[in-house]
Amino acid sequence: TVLTAELQAALEKGQFELHYQVQTSVLTGEITGYEALLRWRHPQRGVILPSEFIPLAEESGFIGRLGEWVLRTACQEATTWKPPYKVSVNLSPVQFAYPDLSGLVAAVLRQTGLDPARLELELTESTIITDKARALAIVNQIKALGVTIALDDFGTGYSSLDTLRSFPFDRIKLDRSFMQDFESSPRVKAIVRAVLALGKSLEIPILAEGIETPGQLLLLGEEGCDHAQGFFLGRPATVFDIVDSGQIMR
Ligand code: G
Ligand code: G
Ligand code: MN
Ligand code: NA
Numbered sequence: 428t429v430l431t432a433e434l435q436a437a438l439e440k441g442q443f444e445l446h447y448q449v450q451t452s453v454l455t456g457e458i459t460g461y462e463a464l465l466r467w468r469h470p471q472r473g474v475i476l477p478s479e480f481i482p483l484a485e486e487s488g489f490i491g492r493l494g495e496w497v498l499r500t501a502c503q504e505a506t507t508w509k510p511p512y513k514v515s516v517n518l519s520p521v522q523f524a525y526p527d528l529s530g531l532v533a534a535v536l537r538q539t540g541l542d543p544a545r546l547e548l549e550l551t552e553s554t555i556i557t558d559k560a561r562a563l564a565i566v567n568q569i570k571a572l573g574v575t576i577a578l579d580d581f582g583t584g585y586s587s588l589d590t591l592r593s594f595p596f597d598r599i600k601l602d603r604s605f606m607q608d609f610e611s612s613p614r615v616k617a618i619v620r621a622v623l624a625l626g627k628s629l630e631i632p633i634l635a636e637g638i639e640t641p642g643q644l645l646l647l648g649e650e651g652c653d654h655a656q657g658f659f660l661g662r663p664a665t666v667f668d669i670v671d672s673g674q675i676m677r
Pocket of ligand 1: 463464465476477478481494497517518519663
């Protein structure tokens with residue numbers, strides 16, 4: 428297990444890095460953006476995934492500094508990308524509880540010079556449900572900066588419809604668990620179809636996560652899904668690998 432002191436030392440030694448996973452238009456296949464995913468490159472243990480250290484960072488409050496590092500690094504790296512794709516950054520519920528999140532976002536945008544329209548922040552329903560009124564106020568403050576907001580992991584939390592009713596999301600990310608039996612189960616297919624219809628009538632684009640096969644992508648196209656993300660389209664990779672693969676230049 429990891430100790431807070433280790434996290435702190437890791438940040439100071441530059442052991443955290445961001446990997447980026449491509450997001451594409453289902454219709455055209457064009458790249459629309461990249462999601463930043465945090466990784467800890469541990470000198471002995473190799474690459475450690477967020478599930479192993481984010482919970483501790485949240486419990487100890489270290490997520491404040493770590494989340495700020497993620498936001499600043501993602502914005503700064505994105506300023507160097509050509510074409511200027513969007514970048515999506517995950518926010519922890521705990522970060523959301525800190526005072527003046529929108530002030531931090533504004534400061535990071537100012538310091539890095541990133542066009543606010545190129546930043547998307549991803550929230551889950553668990554971030555929102557603790558104090559809905561406060562969450563809505565923060566979301567509106569962030570949106571007033573020109574930043575867009577996505578609802579992450581949609582379909583796995585609770586109170587989904589109430590969340591959709593009350594929050595001005597710019598995009599909904601359908602949880603990757605729905606892709607598992609998407610092709611084989613009529614039931615899952617019906618649910619995905621209903622979510623896509625909901626997105627259409629609310630005029631909110633839907634991104635399907637966890638695309639692992641060409642068949643899933645094809646079927647999503649037939650069903651009118653807007654955006655896709657998953658191993659089939661691209662695994663999370665360092666910005667250097669993405670530049671080498673020719674997807675972006677800098
Ligand atoms: O590849 P993956 O193991 O990166 O991510 C696992 C989980 O960790 C996902 O739910 C993802 O949203 C979350 N995650 C990845 N990067 C970050 C980050 O920078 N901040 C926060 N709060 N969560 C992250
Ligand atoms: O919760 P969030 O959507 O932020 O989590 C992103 C997580 O999903 C990361 O851990 C990422 O590595 C993982 N991921 C991305 N694409 C796929 C995929 O096609 N299949 C699976 N199983 N996981 C994926
Ligand atoms: Mn996410
Ligand atoms: Na997700």
